[in-house]
Amino acid sequence: MPTPKSLDPRTLAKLQGLMLRARHIVEGYVAGLHRSPYHGFSIEFAEHREYAPGDDLRFVDWRVYGRTDKFYLKQYEDETNLILYLVLDVSESMQYQGPDAPLSKLEYAQCVAAAFAWLTLLQQDAVGLVTFDHQIRSLIKPSSSPAHLQQLLGVIEQPGTGQKTATGPIFHELAERFTKRGVVLILSDLFDNTAAMLAGLKHFHHRRHDVIVMHTLDPAELDFPFRGPTMFKGLEEYPEVLADPDALRKAYLREFAAFQNTVKRGCRQHNLDYQQLRTDQDLDVTLASYLATRMSRVK
């Protein structure tokens, strides 16, 4: 069973290095993992494997059982397994860390990306990676080699760029570049032109990618807990603003909710998965809730 503590972002914050953090998450999580949701996307049979407790009974080859009285699972071709495209926003806004958050949005997203990469590679699926701000900062082609993990983590771990975001054009470009159909996992706060961003997402969908939007947000952005006169220094080239948060809270929360609703509605319209990540939330909750949704959709 995952120990709650091991997946607490506060615990993760104490660990140095993404590798350590990712292993922590994966070990904590995999201990209770019964099956990978990514199986089933593959179609070409590869070989049989002996049954082990925790395997899905759906994949038991009953004919082999009838013949040999032993449980064997049907396994499929590696290459034809799922390709996971990790799309990580490393713009300046992702570096924001609110007063109540143990990790910045970027750090949290890095952990999530690393964990997914690890998990996926464990399943012998292929993982690709893109980091971006207003342009693509790095691009690693998908691979399922276990040695690939080291490279992935090295790129994921790179610090933010301090640049503006431009999600719309980036998503369009990526939709063109991801030639093989796969799962596109977007980790971003989506602070950008919403309409352009949604158009980009739509493009992924159009390319028949399976898109998962992990909307990474800081609790401060969701609750606006500030009190007393405050000078807000805008990231990503926004100006400074002196404001009374008490007087503005209601209006801000209304604006922010409208933004979230727009994003959610857009995702729903194009049949994209939307998942909100709060950076003070335990990672197992994030992962489990997401995987549960995936499972239901896969069936």
Next chain:
Amino acid sequence: MLFWGLAALVPIVIHLWNRRRYREVSWAAMEYLLAALRRNSRRILVEQWVLLAIRTLILLLFALALAQPLLAWLPSLGGSLGGGQTHWVMVVDVSYSMATTRDGKTRMERAKELASQLVQQGVQGDGYTLIALGDTPEVIIRTPAFDPKDVLEEIDALRVRHGGARLATGIAEVEAIVSAAREKQKRLTSTQVCIFSDLGRNSWEEVTSDDVRARIGRLAEKASLRLFDVGDNQRQNMAVTRLDVRDSLVALSRETTLEVELQNFGNEPVPAASVELLVDGRRTHTKDVELRPGGKATLAFSHRFDVPGEHRVEARLAADILDVDNHRYASVPVRESLAALCIQGAPGEAKYLAIALQPTRTDQPLVQPVIAPESALVERDLSQFDVVFLVNVGRFSRDEAAVLARYVRQGGGLVVFLGDQVQLESYNEHLTGDQERVLPVRLESLAPTGEYSFNPLDYRHPIVAAFAGHERAGLLTTPVWRYIKLKPLDAARTRIALGFDTGDPAIVTEALGRGRVVVVATAASPKSVDNTTIPPTPWTALPTWPSFPPLVQEMLAYATSGRTAERNVLVGDPLSGVLQNATLAQALEIASPNGRTERVSLEPEGEDATWNFGSTTASGIYEARFGPPREMAQLYAVNVNTRESDLERLDVDLLPSQISTDALTQEAATTTIPTGRPTELFRWFLGSVLLLLVAETILAWRFGSGAR
């Protein structure tokens, strides 16, 4: 107080300060914050302005509420509006007309209420001076007092004096106090002189004099003058104006006549004014008398004193609106007998005098005359005698003159009969000197022998007053052939009791020190003769004439009155006495009618000791108690001067224009310090502050985080 208004700036300063003090945070979701700002900036600005306005208004109203009593007071009293404190000079009339009651309350009580009200309504930092306006102004608080509690206590302790009030001296005192305060107390920027009086004519008619008007004019330049009238139009007052013992010598077991004079000061007749006579606290007589408006009546009561010693007599009228003057007191010392020393210049000279002093043979003679030669003057202790008669004494030595002078000064009576042995130079040299004067006259010269008669000079002097209406008593027919011309030394003090038809004085009297001296220009025995004529002519037939015994008795009464005259005085006059051969260790206490007892110290005067007691502020009987070794008591009667009993009021129009009388009302019962001013407004201010505080709390909650 208006400085508190500056506190209204506090919220503004805090607001500005807050704009400078803020914390900085970096912020990613700027787009949405900016959108919120764009849409709400106008609303937030309005909300902030509303809150700021409310907070400023709260403090401003609070300051106004604090300042408002002061603001309302200053203009109403004509004081300066420029802030600063007020010096309140409160002058309270303490003349006894202030004891007049109306509806069970005296004018004094009303004045005290008003004065207290004034103090209570004053503001922090005001100074108060308190003056009791009596016959002499009594300054109770001279340098301004700043603690209202002390002032209220002093006001409460004020009592009516049994005297009048002198406006002129009072105003002079106020002027001095105001000048001194303006010099020493710079922060008292305005001065209010508040006079609390019943505006009695007797006290206030001085206000019409040029001197007082000028003083008030000067005072008005430094201070605002304000009269609080506590009087009313009641005038129906009666008083006992006189209580006298008609017989100047009150003797034991003899009928004595006591005269009581009453006056109705009102303008309505009194059909039956009831008068009681109390002797030693016991009611002995009661009489009713009718009194016309403004009329007087004299009643005579006959009384026999059966015990020698000091007696207290009181005449008492039934109560009316003013009780102080319904009582009059007398101290009556009753003597068992009098000691008279008759010094004769030659044997037999005093024989007729002795007979006249003791005309009837009784077991208890009133006067016990002792006849002695000239040498007795220095040999005997004169203080044992009530009166000394000198009959045809030729000359005096310096010592004898000194003895006589001391005797008279201490209150002894001296009657000098002249005669043919008298040496004018010796008399003039030793008895009329400036230092040790004994006689009221110089002996000028012998009048030529002739036929002279007495002129009673309208019987004005007490010595001859008894002869008035009794022409057959023989005073006018008394033959005189020779006398010594007398020239009064001090015309203002000497009185001529009897004259000659030539215009020369026959009997001259003077009160010297405490004593009384009588000089008779002619002789007291038929032995004095003019040998220059043939046959020799006697000086006078007076000793054998029927007028002689009564004349001697009256002279005796007059001469002995010195020791008792000071027993009956008016309020404010001092009581005094002399103790012969007394040491300063002699203890003396004076018990006042108000129950207070004070020790009085003695002052040396030669071989004697004198005492003086000035605090006769109340009417009644005062008792002087001498401790060992004398062990005796003397009674003194102190009476009111009934001038103040006339309750007529001064016409308000006669008041100088500088005295503001806006609090003046016809019926003093309704006189109050005007408070119609906006105490209500001040309440409104505080009420508004409360409402605004509630509104501020609700709005701040609505505008702020509470609502969202």
